[in-house]
Amino acid sequence: MSSIRTRLVVAAAAATALTIPLVVGHADAATTSATVKAAPAAAPAATSYTAAQVLAGIQQNSTAANKVNTKPHINTMTHSDVNVFQVAPGIYTYSSGMAIDTDGSDPDPDPDHQGETTWEDSNGQALGAHKVPFYVLGDDCWDRKTPCPHFYFKEHGMSGRQFALMFYNGKVIGSIFGDTQTANGQDTSDNDSRELGEASVKAAQLLGIPSSGTTGGVDNGVTLAMFSGPSWVVNGTNANLNTNAQALVQKALDTLGSSMNGGTPPTDPPTDPPAGGNGSYEAEASTLAGGTTITSCAHCSGGKKLSYLGSGGTATFNNVAKSAAGSYTMSVSFMSVGQSRSAVVTVNGVNQTVSFAATPDYNTVVTKDVTVQLKAGNNTIKFSNPSAGAPNLDRIVV
Structure with a gap:
């Protein structure tokens, strides 16, 4: 899990210039939500959107009517309020600062480094923060209520390695959900599950953000668009997850751009995964x-x-x-x-x-x-x- 931090944190993924054309006995004893619509599997039309067009659409659709949370999240860098919006069926966005998560299987000099990540690659290995562009979300509902007044991934059709677009300073990359932020006893410490805006070393590097676990990060300007549903889970190992995530960037831009501009992609989870992918x-x-x-x-x-x-x-x-x-x-x-x-x-x-x-x-x-x-x-x-x-x-x- 994401470790306690008294420093900056960053997130991002494989960079693509905004000018590139894109479309918007038993194993154990028993231990002791509403239906969620998934993001569409692909854009229904052949129109190609640029990343700049998609980002503009996200900003235009980040309205009070589309806000998911009823209580604000926290910018992990500045502790200012952050909100999450459903800008299209099954697609959730927010804008925040970014802090650097160094956790996982890659060694790192960061004194807060931990050798584990909440989610693993397809071989069951902890993700490598220097190899895989991943983002971080809270691992519980801070208020212990159902539905959660904050954005809680389990209530919105999301699981480990869920794909997201990351936008920053003229670049867009693909990333995956890789680690979680622990509530840390319901206090307001640096490990607050309401915080948004932490990502791996690799994500920061791809976006051109300083990637040191102790001095890196950026206060504002990073926008994340998370795609829910099983067809948007990225599979692979530490060696190829970055490549696999970047391969989905164009499809994701097309899907989101089309949906925000009046397209009618399916809102239920597709029965077949994106081309070349798995379900x-x-x-x-x-x-x-x-x-x-x-x-x-x-x-x-x-x-x-x-x-x-x-x-x-x-x-x-x-x-x-x-x-x-x-x-x-x-x-x-x-x-x-x-x-x-x-x-x-x-x-x-x-x-x-x-x-x-x-x-x-x-x-x-x-x-x-x-x-x-x-x-x-x-x-x-x-x-x-x-x-x-x-x-x-x-x-x-x-």
Whole structure:
């Protein structure tokens, strides 16, 4: 998680000049919102918007009628008020300063550096702040109310590695949701979950913002546009997440620009991910049977996981969509605390038994890649184990 800071913090992602044309037994015992519309998967028209046009549209649509929060957030640099706006279906924006998050798998001289990030890459590794452009959000609802009077990502269809555009000083980059800001006992310290405006070293570098964890940052001028829904989750490893995020910049600009200018892209989560990408399916949204239950999980992508899977308990993912038949890699995010476990993975009626290695604790979510044969259209993927407990499931990405 983002560490306590008494200094500046920055955020950004792979830079693209604003003048570029763009369109606007069991693994554990049970531990103890309203429907959210996702951002459209792609622009419905071929019109191409520049980043400057999209940013102007964001500013024009940042009105009181579109404000999401009823209590203000805090600029992490200046502690002035910050508001979040829904400028298009499933797309949320704010403007703030930026502070530098040095946390994750990359070494850094920052004395506040921590070796972990809340979200991980597709191989279950902590994100590297020097490799991956990521942004930071609060990890809870400060007021402990539902709905939250502040923007709380879990209430708006967002999870780990959720894509966002970052604008600063004539540049725009792609970034992902990578770390969280802890409430730190509900005081007003530097670790305040209401704060907005922290991002990784890589994000700052791409935007041309001073990137030192102790002296870097900028007070104002950074605008973030966050795209909700599973089709906007960016997959990959520390080695290629930056490349994958930047590959979505044009599509995101086109989608947002079109939507703000009267386009009619779909407002429900698409059944097929953006071209070249994968779909993310939360385990808690699957069809459960035989005693499998949903339990809380602070480090899982949607804040929940499946427990009591196996020994008769099952989870079935329906409507896993692909445009073409073929062999695909399915990444399974799981926990198997204390011992290895296996699960029978049934894809369209065909079984394979998959072993999952032991994980150390309930703070560690690990990803295993499984090769599956999928047909064109919708597929059904079922997890079970008729004779023993199976691992806890967080989500699948395929």
